[in-house]
Amino acid sequence: MLPAPEAVGPPGGADGTATERELLGAADVTRTVARIAHELIEKTALDARPVAGADSPRVLLMGIPTRGTTLAARLADAVAEFSGVRPGLGSLDTTLYRDDLRRRPPRALESTSVPDGGVDDALVVLVDDVLFSGRTVRAALDALRDLGRPRAVQLAVLVDRGHRELPIRADYVGKNVPTARTEDVAVLLTEHDGRDAVVLRPAVLLPGTGRPGSGS
Amino acid sequence: MKHLLSVDDLTADAATAILDDAERLEQALLGREVRKLPTLRGRTVMTVFFEDSTRTRVSFEVAGKWMSADVINVGAKGSSASKGESLRDTVRTLHAAGADCLVVRHPASGAAHRIAAWGGASGPSVVNAGDGTHEHPTQALLDALTLRQRLGSLAGRRVVVVGDVLHSRVARSNAHLLATLGAEVVLVAPPTLLPIGVEQWPVSVAHHLDGELPGADAVMMLRVQAERMRGGFFPSAREYSISYGLSARRQALLGEDVPVLHPGPMVRGMEIASAVADSAQSAVLAQVRNGVHVRMAVLYQLLAGAEGVS
Numbered sequence: 001m002l003p004a005p006e007a008v009g010p011p012g013g014a015d016g017t018a019t020e021r022e023l024l025g026a027a028d029v030t031r032t033v034a035r036i037a038h039e040l041i042e043k044t045a046l047d048a049r050p051v052a053g054a055d056s057p058r059v060l061l062m063g064i065p066t067r068g069t070t071l072a073a074r075l076a077d078a079v080a081e082f083s084g085v086r087p088g089l090g091s092l093d094t095t096l097y098r099d100d101l102r103r104r105p106p107r108a109l110e111s112t113s114v115p116d117g118g119v120d121d122a123l124v125v126l127v128d129d130v131l132f133s134g135r136t137v138r139a140a141l142d143a144l145r146d147l148g149r150p151r152a153v154q155l156a157v158l159v160d161r162g163h164r165e166l167p168i169r170a171d172y173v174g175k176n177v178p179t180a181r182t183e184d185v186a187v188l189l190t191e192h193d194g195r196d197a198v199v200l201r202p203a204v205l206l207p208g209t210g211r212p213g214s215g216s
Numbered sequence: 217m218k219h220l221l222s223v224d225d226l227t228a229d230a231a232t233a234i235l236d237d238a239e240r241l242e243q244a245l246l247g248r249e250v251r252k253l254p255t256l257r258g259r260t261v262m263t264v265f266f267e268d269s270t271r272t273r274v275s276f277e278v279a280g281k282w283m284s285a286d287v288i289n290v291g292a293k294g295s296s297a298s299k300g301e302s303l304r305d306t307v308r309t310l311h312a313a314g315a316d317c318l319v320v321r322h323p324a325s326g327a328a329h330r331i332a333a334w335g336g337a338s339g340p341s342v343v344n345a346g347d348g349t350h351e352h353p354t355q356a357l358l359d360a361l362t363l364r365q366r367l368g369s370l371a372g373r374r375v376v377v378v379g380d381v382l383h384s385r386v387a388r389s390n391a392h393l394l395a396t397l398g399a400e401v402v403l404v405a406p407p408t409l410l411p412i413g414v415e416q417w418p419v420s421v422a423h424h425l426d427g428e429l430p431g432a433d434a435v436m437m438l439r440v441q442a443e444r445m446r447g448g449f450f451p452s453a454r455e456y457s458i459s460y461g462l463s464a465r466r467q468a469l470l471g472e473d474v475p476v477l478h479p480g481p482m483v484r485g486m487e488i489a490s491a492v493a494d495s496a497q498s499a500v501l502a503q504v505r506n507g508v509h510v511r512m513a514v515l516y517q518l519l520a521g522a523e524g525v526s
Contacts, residue, residue, distance in 0.1 A: 093244060096255040096283075096516075106521040108233060109240035114247065146250040 023177060023185075024198035029158070032174035033071065036156055037078035039172050043154075044123055057123040057151065060088040064128040064140055065110030070191050071158060072127035088115035092126070092147075094139035112143075120148040125171075129187035131157040134168035159198055161185045217517050219332045219342045223353045223393040231397060235361045237513035238506065245282065256285035259519050262315040263345070264306070266292040266322045271480055271504055272345050272355070276319045279511035285519070288315075307331050310340075317341040317519055325350035341518040349383050349411075349444065354514055355479055356389035358507040360397060362499050363434050365506075366475040371398035376428045377419075379438030379460055379487060382409045382449070386479045387438055391419045404428050406459065408449045425460055429469040436477040437462055437488050453486050462488045467497065475499045 024032065044059050061079075063072030069091040080086040093110040095101075126140050137155060144150060156172035161179040175198070177185055184203035190196050217230070226234070245251055261280040263273050273289065280287035290310065292298060297306055303322070310318060318340050320328045325348030332342040346352040360370065367373050375394055381387045381403050388411075391401050395418035403414065403421050414421060422428050429435070440456065450456045457463075462476065467489075470476075476488075476497045484490045493500060 093240065096241075096244065096253045101255060101520045104521075106517050109237045109244070109516075111240060112244040118247065142254065146248055146252070148249050 019202055021200045022197055023159075023200055024175060026196040029189075029196040029198065032158060033074050034078050034082075036158075036172045036174055037075055037082055040075070040079060040125065040156065041083045043171065044125075058088065058117070058121070059085075060090060060115055060119060060122045060124045060150075061156075062090045062092045062119075062124055062126055062140075062144070064126060064136060065091055065093050067187050067189055067192060068126075068128035069111075070189050071129060071156075071187075075127060075156065087125075088117070088122070090115045092140055092143055094136050094143055097139035097142045099135060099139070114147055118148050119144060119150045121151045123152050123154070124150040125154045125156050127156045129158050129189075130185050131155070131160045131168075131170050131173075132163055132185075134164045134166035137168050138166050158187055159185050217521075219328075219344075220353055220514055220518065221328050221332055221342065221344045222351050223356050223389045223396065226353070226393065226396065228396050228398070231357065231360065231393060234357055234510065234513045234517060235364060237516060238357075238361055238509040241512045241516070242505075242509045252282055252284055254284050255516060256280070256283040256519050259285045259316045260288065260314050261285045261317045261319060261515065261519075262288045262290055262310050262340075263319040264290045264310065264321070265345070266297065266320075266327075267346065269321055269346070271507060272321065272352075275504070275507040276343075276345065276354075276511050276515075278508050279515055282508070283512055283515060285317075285515065303327065303331070304334055307334060311335065315340045317343065317515065319343045319345045320347070321345040322347050324348050343514060343518065346385055348385065349388075350385050351389045352385040353389050353393070354507070354511055355386050356393040357514070358503055358510040359386075359390055359436065359477055359479070360393055361506045361510055362477060362503050363394075363399075363475065365502070366473075366499060367433055370394060372400065373433040374400045374402065374431055375434045375436060376402045376404055376425075376432040377436045377438065378404045378425060378462070380409045380440045380449075381405045381414070381438065382411050383441035383444040384438045388417075390436065391417050395419070402428055402432075404460070406450055406456075425466065426469065429466055432470060432474055434475050434477065435462065435470065436479075437482075439479060439481065440483060440487060457486045461486055462492050464489050464491045467492045467495065470497070473497075477503060479503070 044057060061072040061076050063069030072089060076087050076089045090113050091111055093112045095107050095109050124144060144153060154171040157170045158174040159177050160170055160173045161177050163181060179185060182203055184201050186199050186201060188195055188197045263276050265273050277287050320331055320342060327347045328342055328344035344351055344353055364370055377387050377390060394401050401419040403419050404425050476492060477499050478488055482488055482493055484493060
């Protein structure tokens with residue numbers, strides 16, 4: 001647990017009007033993913049010697065689109081590099097399970113893919129970029145239940161920004177970032193945004209809802 | 217999007233979004249223990265069919281149920297329409313009974329538009345599931361999805377549509393949607409089975425099938441709509457079959473991977489030879505499967521959206 005947000009100066013803006021603060025740079029993102037991979041290996045006993053009478057667990061990383069899927073792929077690479085065992089990789093779109101569908105304009109659906117063998121009896125690690133209200137994770141748990149019955153489900157996030165609305169916590173947290181509701185945490189990844197970073201910006205409120213438009 | 221009445225309601229981007237969602241939905245349901253999504257829980261979809269149909273009605277019903285909507289089927293037979301109730305009163309009754317969405321098939325062209333207009337802003341969403349000889353937008357979408365899956369992309373592809381264009385809402389919707397998506401459409405039909413004003417459609421017209429087949433990227437056969445014909449549009453079924461039926465000989469004029477579509481129900485031996493309908497080139501069953509996913513995507517777009525937020 002990190003006790004408090006680190007003080008980070010405004011990036012560049014000598015006039016002091018910068019509206020964006022960088023919390024993690026590219027090297028920090030890489031290091032954080034590597035650390036989560038190490039924790040995951042330790043906690044899931046991926047590379048442990050076979051214990052008498054116990055099967056080694058089948059570990060699946062299921063990313064929540066879009067950036068969670070990208071992070072899951074990077075995490076799988078890191079886990080494979082450090083442990084020699086490559087976990088299964090899938091993605092799980094939660095849109096169809098969201099409880100706020102009637103409050104927002106319809107969203108385009110993202111891809112769902114389940115690795116061969118399905119989720120039955122696997123240790124499924126859900127991977128997302130930001131943990132916020134917990135509603136996306138709740139939707140993901142519902143979606144997972146329809147896919148089958150995992151042995152256990154864990155949650156890995158790059159950033160936990162607080163403001164939970166449901167009794168949900170992450171098993172692996174890259175960075176705890178205490179935030180105000182009027183702020184927005186954006187995880188930027190090279191594949192989508194051209195660079196790796198985590199930045200804090202003023203939130204864009206969704207019209208009529210008084211709620212931030214992104215982050216979950 | 218409040219209603220889907222015509223393919224003219226759809227821009228290329230909007231149509232592509234529906235096709236993309238349909239593929240995502242298929243992917244999301246693949247290999248699942250529970251083939252049901254909670255997305256439309258608590259929504260009521262009523263299929264109102266004043267004309268017979270198997271695949272469209274079943275397809276909408278399955279689509280609604282897989283998304284957890286409550287689906288209620290209303291037919292003309294067995295409803296008060298058979299006692300002389302007006303369409304407007306029937307529709308008002310269904311809305312008062314709780315319909316969030318009406319899927320309407322009606323023998324009169326324009327019926328779905330009238331129903332949507334009667335409902336106003338607070339009325340149920342309306343999906344046109346075939347109105348007379350006018351439009352059948354979800355059929356055009358499922359055909360476009362089938363073609364996209366077989367051909368990769370629709371842009372610049374030459375699609376030959378064969379048969380009773382005059383009575384076919386499928387042909388009309390397809391011609392416009394395929395053109396919107398960038399395909400080149402060729403209608404092949406006897407002059408008696410072409411509608412007035414076809415020259416204003418975004419298509420070219422030919423009368424000899426054999427000449428069009430070698431350059432085709434896909435062939436879409438139409439049903440000869442005998443029930444709509446008052447009088448003789450062609451001398452005999454045999455002559456129609458000789459001129460416009462897709463026989464095994466004609467199949468040989470096509471490239472090997474050129475898909476053959478038919479909206480069904482097929483009249484085998486007349487419109488299409490059994491050997492062709494059952495061949496690997498036939499996309500008929502893929503069309504039916506895609507129909508469910510396309511209709512799920514349409515219901516999702518119409519019903520999952522925000523109430524009061526556009």
